[in-house]
Amino acid sequence: xxxxxxxxxxxxxxxxxxxxxxxxxxxxxxxxxxxxxxxxxxxxxxxxxxxxxxxxxxxxxxxxxxxxxxxxxxxxxxxxxxxxxxxxxxxxxxxxxxxxxxxxxxxxxxxxxxxxxxxxxxxxxxxxxxxxxxxxxxxxxxxxxxxxxxxxxxxxxxxxxxxxxxxxxxxxxxxxxxxxxxxxxxxxxxxxxxxxxxxxxxxxxxxxxxxxxxxxxxxxxxxxxxxxxxxxxxxxxxxxxxxxxxxxxxxxxxxxxxxxxxxxxxxxxxxxxxxxxxxxxxxxxxxxxxxxxxxxxxxxxxxxxxxxxxxxxxxxxxxxxxxxx
Ligand code: UT7
Numbered sequence: 094x095x096x097x098x099x100x101x102x103x104x105x106x107x108x109x110x111x112x113x114x115x116x117x118x119x120x121x122x123x124x125x126x127x128x129x130x131x132x133x134x135x136x137x138x139x140x141x142x143x144x145x146x147x148x149x150x151x152x153x154x155x156x157x158x159x160x161x162x163x164x165x166x167x168x169x170x171x172x173x174x175x176x177x178x179x180x181x182x183x184x185x186x187x188x189x190x191x192x193x194x195x196x197x198x199x200x201x202x203x204x205x206x207x208x209x210x211x212x213x214x215x216x217x218x219x220x221x222x223x224x225x226x227x228x229x230x231x232x233x234x235x236x237x238x239x240x241x242x243x244x245x246x247x248x249x250x251x252x253x254x255x256x257x258x259x260x261x262x263x264x265x266x267x268x269x270x271x272x273x274x275x276x277x278x279x280x281x282x283x284x285x286x287x288x289x290x291x292x293x294x295x296x297x298x299x300x301x302x303x304x305x306x307x308x309x310x311x312x313x314x315x316x317x318x319x320x321x322x323x324x325x326x327x328x329x330x331x332x333x334x335x336x337x338x339x340x341x342x343x344x345x346x347x348x349x350x351x352x353x354x355x356x357x358x359x360x361x362x363x364x365x366x367x368x369x370x371x372x373x374x375x376x377x378x379x380x381x382x383x384x385x386x387x388x389x390x391x392x393x394x395x396x397x398x399x400x401x402x403x404x405x406x407x408x409x410x411x412x413x414x415x416x417x418x
Contacts (some may be wrong), residue, residue: 094220097259098266099416102386103155104255105147106373107139113248120244127248132349136251136374138236143177145186147254148232151382152191155228155256163191166258168227169198170215172207172378174284174407175234176200183232193228204282205345205406206272207231207378209414212257213270219261230256231378238284240305249347250306251374255382265417268399269328272412278316281309282407317347317405321355324403324413329359332415336361340398341388345405346370346380367393377406394418 112135113124127133139147148171156163171184184198203210208231215227232254241247259267284306321344328334342365344352349370356363367384376383381402388394398418405411 095222095261096264096266097216097219098262098264099257099418100260101155101158101258102256102382102389103151103153103158104253104383104386105150105154106137106253106383107142107147109138109140110135111138116248119241120247122244122248130350131249132368132370133248133374134371137253139234139252144173144175144232144234144254145177145183145190147234147252148183148187148230148256149190151232151254151256152187152228152230155258156191159258161226161258163193164195166193166196166226166228167224168215168218169193169196170211170227170229171200172203172211172229172231173200173233174202174204174207174377175237187230196228197224203378203410203412204408205347205375205377205380206404206408206410206412208255208381209270209402209404209412210272210410212259212267212414213272213412215259216267216270219259226258226260228256228258230254231380231382233377233379235306235377238304238306243305245310246306246308249375251376253373253376253379253383255379255386257382257385267414267416269331269415270412271324271327272410274408274410275316276408278312278409281312281316282409283307284407313406313409314348314351316409317351318354320405320411321351321403322358324411325355325359325361325401328401328413328415334399336365338399339365339401340394341365341367341400343367343381343384343388343400343402345403346373346384347375347406
């Protein structure tokens with residue numbers, strides 16, 4: 094198998110910032126509740142851009158940094174739960190918008206673990222020689238599936254995109270990827286965009302009521318704290334790593350309390366964890382590549398550094414990465 098490395102990163106967020114105080118005028122909540130229960134202060138909401146627009150912006154900035162021309166790209170994968178439409182895929186829309194006319198393109202849905210799943214698929218296809226490079230994008234307009242009258246969910250989510258450009262390489266690059274799913278818990282985080290309206294089904298007992306996100310927060314919280322800790326621990330053990338061997342851990346940005354739990358349980362300093370959920374909230378599949386790009390832009394990752402990324406969410410799914418840059 095070929096080694097595969099991440100060459101460059103990019104991201105994009107909408108301009109509109111919605112603060113906790115603004116939300117407290119919409120629903121019965123407060124900055125104090127949102128901050129202490131989640132750590133979130135602001136989130137971005139897209140007024141006029143679709144998921145493919147945010148994905149395209151992240152892609153353009155990412156390939157510019159890699160000095161690659163769009164027509165050289167061979168594979169585009171977009172991870173999203175908020176595609177512009179069912180077909181064409183968001184990846185095909187991006188392919189057209191950036192002019193990557195030679196690329197194969199498709200979407201995947203693994204919710205908040207989608208970016209890790211996307212990197213996994215791309216790494217496998219590059220590793221076996223099927224393609225030589227790939228653009229993997231996590232992009233979401235979660236505002237479209239957020240019920241702005243439901244205080245238990247509307248304070249959590251935001252819109253964003255992030256992208257990585259990957260190439261076959263001599264360097265170690267992506268050293269390890271794990272993914273998994275616990276579909277038996279799928280009903281604890283739902284967005285049922287497809288209404289079961291088959292006219293022959295007179296006795297519809299589907300749990301799907303509409304497209305809004307519905308979450309059993311505590312059940313997902315228990316899952317998240319378990320899988321984030323296990324995923325990081327497994328990587329440390331397999332590669333015989335200590336805290337000082339890792340430059341950064343980039344977790345999915347769902348809740349500060351989940352990250353603090355993992356930090357305490359694993360006895361890893363909270364400073365090792367990259368945290369930007371205070372600025373963007375939970376952006377599902379965009380959260381890890383957005384954070385990764387920010388960490389690069391702040392100069393926090395250099396060549397040779399090892400970084401762990403870990404995702405968890407709808408499905409329920411989880412996944413983790415060990416990368417050497
Ligand atoms: O990205 C996918 C992965 N997602 C996650 O990992 C999310 C995991 N879950 C969580 O992060 C947390 O469960 C939440 C942040 C969603 C909720 O925090 P919680 O500490 O589990 O709160 P809760 O749901 O137990 O609600 C506590 C109280 C309830 O009131 P009562 O029943 O105690 O009177 C809620 O009605 O807080 C109330 N509440 C609110 N109050 C003010 C719920 N949402 C709000 C709100 N403002 N926005």
